[in-house]
Amino acid sequence: MTKKTMLFLAAALIAMPVAAQDLGAPIGTDQPVESVAVEGEGSDGPLRGTVTDETAWSDIGIAIPAFATDRERATPANEAGTGALGREVARVITANLQNNGLFKPVGPDSLPQPDFTQITAPAFTTWSGRSAEMLVHGYVRARDDGRLVVGCYLYDVALQNELVREGWVVAPGDWRRAAHKCSDLIFSRLTGESPFFDSRIAYIAETGPKDRRVKRLAVMDSDGANHRFLTLGSATALTPRYSPDYSKILYLSYVDGNPRIYVYDIGTGQQALVTENRNPTIAPRWSPDGKSILYAMAVAGNTDIYRVPATGGASVRLTDSPGIDVGGSYSPDGSKIVFESDRSGSQQCYVMDADGKNQKRISFFGGRCATPEWSPRGDQIAFTRIAGDFNVAVMNTSGGGMRVLTRGWQDEAPTWAPNGRIIQFFRTERNTGRSGIWQVDLTGQNERRLPTPVDASDPAWGPIRP
Amino acid sequence: MNTKIATILLLASATGLAACSKKAPETLPPAPVETATPAQPTGSAQPAGAGVGTQAHFAGAVGSSTTIYFDTDRYNVDSQDAAALQAQAQYFARFPQITFTIEGHADERGTREYNLALGERRANAAKAYLVSLGVDSNRISVVSYGKERPVALASNESAWAQNRRAASVIIN
Secondary structure, X not given: OOHHHHHHHHHHHHHOOOOOOOEOOOOOOOOOOEEEOOOOOOOOOOOOOOOOOXXXXXXXXXXXXXXXXXXXXXXXXEOOOHHHHHHHHHHHHHHHHHHOOOOEEEOXXXXXXXXXXXXXXXXXXXXXXXXXXXXXXXXXXXXOOOOEEEEXXXXXXXXXXXXXXXXXXXXXXXXXXXXXXXXXXXXXXXXXXXXXXXXXXXXXXXXXXXXXXXXXXXXXXOOOOOOEEXXXXXXXXXXXXEOOOOOEEXXXXXXXXXXXXXXXXXXXXXXXXXXXXXXXXEEEEEOOOOOEEEEEEEEOOEXXXXXXXXXXXXXXXXXXXXXXXXXXXXXXOOOEEEXXXXXXXXXXXXXXXXXXXXXXXXXXXXXXXXXXXEOOOOOEEEEEEEEOEEEEEEEEOOOOOOEEOOOOOEEEEEEEOOOOOEEEEXXXXXXXXXXXXXXXXXOOOOOEEOOOOOEEEEEEEEXXXX | OOHHHHHHXXXXXXXXXXXXXXXXXOOOOXXXXXXXXXXXOOOOOOXXXXXXXXXXXXXXXXXXXXXXXXXXXXXXXXXXXXXXXXXXXXXXXXXXXXXXXEEEEOOOOOOHHHHHHHHHHHHHHHHHHHHHOOOOHHHEEEXXXXXXXOOOOOOOHHHHHHHOEEEEEOOO
């Protein structure tokens, strides 16, 4: 080793007050996506089309030809130019609508390509001849400042009417976000539901044999794109949760040899303990406003739930039963917390006020109730139902109306899409221990595995991106 | 009770226990490599090959008693666990300079976060028992690995029984 290298290493060690580190390079925070007025005649005001009921969604044929461009220009997003990028945008939208089983989209690779002037004046006869009920048009334009403008239009082919339009200015590296925003616009306009495509997922990437599994913190877009590892894998990482503004991730790491919750800052790549305490801390959760953090801490073997301000400070203990109390999840208005406890002898779900008062068991349907997660819509709680096998189920907030949504051998740890219509979870294979992230919709339909570069567990779906 | 008396009591009880045959778990975990005859705490024979303060020396002295096993979702120390912990306590009384860690584990048939808490509870149950036998609590660290570090890799009852454990380890 040269003297220079040694000096460098010495400097690196001094710069790292924490003895052990397992962090990769920071990925930086989100760039804002700005809405912009798009090409076309002034709208006649919002059209109120028919909101179809959900059984009919999947029958809606939607044509999504390539997005046009006003002028072919190479951009960092696609060297072949804005026209090629327009085709990619249409493919992403098609895959979004297809993968979620909501509609019958037909993508750009089997459709004629409209030119730029047709974006605001579609050739409706072409599309009605293809029995498309809905038509998506759009364009990509490279601005002189290097940013991209993406316009998105939804037309009703039979009515020959524009239903909705919107445009966004994005950095070239964020072009997929424009495709997700357009997917959300279409989805929301046709279903009346809140959007969810423009969101990210934090999860645990798993590699290696069952007894020496490497578990790394990773993030990806809602469709699996823009995948990044955040930790290096020398320490086991578990149970991440995105902060509501995507600036931080809470997760458990064994980086100092013990299970402890860290607050990882995505912008700086730095992390800090959620609470300065020698006891192990597990099961982190954000409050909906991002101002508080719930975690569970074991003291002399007994685990209880605590709340601490996200900016640090004193922790407040919310449960004090001699059983294991763990995994609190806030209602969207922040007034209540659902959690699991084995105080009755087995894991069951309980609801309490946000200050810990009025703890009441809500699960009484046989089997066990674990990892409860309150829906962002407020009306449902997803959980792991243990009754022989492990399955994802939902119930209303008083424990009624329980429905089992999945049928795997071990499906656990549900997380909600930002609009509360889809649930992701992880499924572990018997014997091999291999794991993958799956999703299913609230009706128990459209179950599918998410593509991840390696095995995956502990998905945590973030909100719609700011 | 001072340490000397505690040690004598431990030696006495361990002598009595050495005669009992230990009820084996349904399926035994793989035997430690350098196992001498297990649970002969009063014997003058030193475990060969490994120095004091190593896991091999500890395992050579107490055999399979380095680890205790639990029923599903339970963390109580049963009579079989008590015998193993008594053998451990006797060993740690003989070598008071040794500090060690109890690793608590759960089988894969539990949810991840609950299992972390359960492993913590199991490791602490083992620690509390050792402390009750006179081992200084300052010598014992505790860590839970939940279901993250199985020793038996199949997905069946016997593998799960081997994974629901609290293992005492000497980390050098």
